[in-house]
Ligand SMILES: [Ca+2]
């Protein structure tokens with residue numbers, strides 16, 4: 001659970017007391033506008049980057065953009081708001097003014113929720129009705145459905161009211177400022193409400209539970225903060241809002257589509273995705289997710305495995321000491337990764353619509369996937385460089401795209417159906433090139449591909465697919 005930074009100064013704000021200048025820097029860090037000091041960037045804030053950070057916050061808060069900690073800005077930092085950061089990653093300040101998607105999503109559309117605790121501020125019936133109404137806003141505008149389950153059952157989204165520290169390393173701050181926070185789908189989707197606030201129906205003398213809950217559930221579903229200030233997903237509490245803004249609706253429909261066609265009878269699955277990438281000078285490669293963490297790499301490069309918001313650096317015998325580490329602490333990007341590719345010394349981490357690129361562990365760039373790869377869709381399943389022709393293949397669902405690095409374009413005639421790769425299942429979780437061979441992973445199984453015959457390799461003794469855990473995790477023990 002790395003949503004919010006570990007090092008932060010709690011800002012003692014009552015209703016809307018302006019914060020001090022030094023509190024302002026902590027605020028910018030806590031909410032993702034300024035980089036945290038970490039061992040990758042290592043730096044203190046320069047004046048220039050401070051000004052850039054202030055501008056970023058001013059944009060989200062709908063203020064005059066001055067780049068300075070003026071009275072209006074310090075006042076806005078004292079306002080009630082959501083505890084989630086505004087910026088995921090550090091350098092997407094140039095994106096268009098609109099919603100942002102975090103990058104993870106639920107793989108089923110009928111979600112369940114339950115109450116872990118209730119607030120004494122309202123009756124249980126009132127609380128349940130407000131929460132139901134908050135879910136209804138999203139249900140009315142997407143293909144999603146929500147059902148409450150008994151608190152002894154498992155649920156996708158757990159709702160908790162708590163004050164101060166409440167078991168997730170991200171304590172609430174007393175009355176004022178932070179009202180609630182919620183986890184993205186890749187981190188479980190739970191929503192927590194600060195019990196130090198007074199929760200009310202409507203707007204008077206307290207905080208409107210329905211409004212804050214609707215906002216938090218936006219995060220539970222995969223939405224980040226929007227810099228459209230009239231949007232429900234804007235970070236600062238705005239009691240004047242009544243429902244979803246067009247910006248919120250576009251965001252949710254982008255992930256889950258418009259409306260239910262038929263009831264989703266697929267049972268909830270929460271298998272985490274694992275992605276690995278190999279960096280070596282001799283062999284550029286790679287990706288895999290879905291088998292439990294595991295890629296044995298005999299070469300002298302570094303192989304990374306990504307799982308949720310954590311990653312491991314692997315060696316021939318398992319993971320290096322000091323791992324797992326948070327993806328955020330080392331790579332500076334928040335949330336989980338869809339797929340990864342190291343090509344010509346540049347490691348690219350694919351996350352939703354975005355591609356973050358790194359050289360020697362240093363962030364080079366973040367770009368929209370379509371800017372770099374044209375018609376390749378967001379939220380890909382896998383990417384790899386194929387030894388057969390040096391081209392880069394992207395897989396999503398039952399289709400694949402072939403990218404020609406020489407002309408920097410997708411080849412004509414793509415996407416094509418995955419069935420062209422004979423012997424593979426209809427869907428791929430990840431792909432990996434290792435020791436000159438191409439491997440595909442799906443649902444705990446893997447396939448070695450015969451690049452010459454363009455079909456899954458024949459092996460009479462141990463036919464493919466094989467169990468990924470036995471063959472890939474068996475590197476050592
Ligand atoms: Ca609070």
Ligand SMILES: [Ca+2]
Nearest residue numbers: 195196197198
């Ligand atoms: Ca309370």
Ligand SMILES: [Zn+2]
Nearest residue numbers: 082083084235
């Ligand atoms: Zn929020």
Ligand SMILES: [Zn+2]
Nearest residue numbers: 166168170192
């Ligand atoms: Zn919490």
